[in-house]
Amino acid sequence: MIQLFSQLKWFIGLVLMQVLILNQMHVNGYATPFLYIFFILKFHSRVSRNELMLWAFALGLIVDMFSNTPGMNAASATCLAFFRNTLLRMVTLRDMDEGFEPSVKTLGFSAFFRYSLLACSLFCTLFLMVDTFSFFNLPVLVLKIVSSLATTMLCVMCADAMGRKKS
Amino acid sequence: MRNLIDFFLKYNYWFLFILLEVISFALLFRFNNYQGSVFFTSSNAVIGSVYKLTNQVTGYFHLKGINDELVQENVELKLQLERMNQTLMTLTADSSGIERIKRDALGDYDIVKAKVINNSLTHADNYITLDKGEKDGVQSEMGVIDGNGVVGIVYQTSNHFSVVIPVLNSKSSISCKVKSSDYFGFLKWDGGSSRYATVKDMPRHSMFSLGDTIVTSGHSAVFPPGIPIGTVEDMTDSHDGLSYLLKVKLFTDFGRLNDVRVISRKGMEEQKTLEIEVKEKK
Known part of the structure; x- marks a missing residue:
């Protein structure tokens, strides 16, 4: 129960942060950090795929509602949630039976960085492809993906570092 | 059958995934x-x-x-x-x-084409020399204009040349008015930039706004009325507080002056002598 409240707190906090601050940012007209996927990244490793997908869908849908992009964030976030456990397994040698919450503390910097990088690239690529909806201007799309990925990674690593200090 | 159910149960997340994606894209396409x-x-x-x-x-x-x-x-x-x-x-x-x-x-009006053969910008009293003189019909106190606007007034003439007092000369004083409202003043130059001059003696009750065009008034017998001079860029009070000073951005680019026209009004002499007569009677 307490955990659920904690989740909701993160959920609301990240959504507000995303829609009120980060969505207004367009670094050079290209980069938008998608910090809200930090919520999906941080989920406990033993959470079921279905539960994670539902959370991600709800999260994406709410962000979509705020930013007038129905379905775009929801689709990408659901997809990220679907692949998250696979990604996690790719970077970690630990037995999945003992649960942990992915972070620099539990995984080590290198593994967590690789995990976040994979997840963020997946999300940014999906989202911006859906957003652009064509490869008409491929260089711009690539530029958008790379710049958004960089800013998202920066935000994710900062958020993780802040969470570490608190605990 | 049991195997099928097992299969569905085992891979139930695939169905959820597909369902959620379908919903997302349905929303996307609809909205x-x-x-x-x-x-x-x-x-x-x-x-x-x-x-x-x-x-x-x-x-x-x-x-x-x-x-x-x-x-x-x-x-x-x-x-x-x-x-x-x-x-x-x-x-x-x-x-x-x-x-x-x-x-x-x-x-x-008589119009004489002329070329600028000497020009200066940087002095307090600048002069322009033209390649036409008395033989071509140019006389002192004729107006000089170019394609953009007023240049100045002919000062001295020889047989084949003439010297013009341009706007950029402290002696120059050209009667002008605000095009939209007809209030008039005098165009003077106080040194400084060759792009700006000042309109003095603009009455305090006059109506104008920044950006208005200043044209010649036609009162002085030198220029016909309505020849463009510049636009009002800024305004201040005069020192005695009785009139406005308008900073005017000149249309004429004195730095690139080349072809000009000398204009003279027929009957200019008549008006001048009449005005002199009146002054002498006083």
Whole structure:
């Protein structure tokens, strides 16, 4: 129960942060950090795929509602949630039976960085492809993906570092 | 059967995943206009090519009808052309009338083409030398303008040359007015930038706004009225507080002055002598 409240707190906090601050940012007209996927990244490793997908869908849908992009964030976030456990397994040698919450503390910097990088690239690529909806201007799309990925990674690593200090 | 159920239970997350993605994309296509339009465009491209193919075949059967239509249209166009020509004739007659009116308006003025052969900008009193003199009909106190606006007033003349006091000279004083409201003052230059001059003695009750055009007033017998000078850039109170000072951005670029026109009004002499007579009587 307490955990659920904690989740909701993160959920609301990240959504507000995303829609009120980060969505207004367009670094050079290209980069938008998608910090809200930090919520999906941080989920406990033993959470079921279905539960994670539902959370991600709800999260994406709410962000979509705020930013007038129905379905775009929801689709990408659901997809990220679907692949998250696979990604996690790719970077970690630990037995999945003992649960942990992915972070620099539990995984080590290198593994967590690789995990976040994979997840963020997946999300940014999906989202911006859906957003652009064509490869008409491929260089711009690539530029958008790379710049958004960089800013998202920066935000994710900062958020993780802040969470570490608190605990 | 049991295996099938097991299979569904085992891979239930796939179904959820697909369901959620389908919902997302349904939302996307329904609400988002741009994606929607792309979707519809691509489907229309298929339909469009089908239509095109059909049209290519059936088009031949309509050729006779199309031919009739073209003949009809051709006749109509010929009639229209005839009517246009007639209208044009009357209009041409009119426009020559307009030309005549213009000519009459300028009839009071003599215009002499001249070239600037010497020019300065940086002194407090700048002078311009022109390559036309008395032999060409240039006399002192004639106005000088170029394509953009007022340049100055002829000061001294020799047989083949003349010296002009341009706006950029402390002696220069040109009667001017605000184009929109007809309030008038004097254009002076206080040194500084060659792009700006000052209008003095603008009455305090005068109406103007920044950006208004300043033109010659036509009061001084040198320039005809309405020759552009510049636009009002800024305004301040005069030192005695009785009038406004307007900072004017000049239309004429004195740094690039080349071809100018010297204009003189017929009857200028008459007006001048009359004014002198009045002064002497005082």
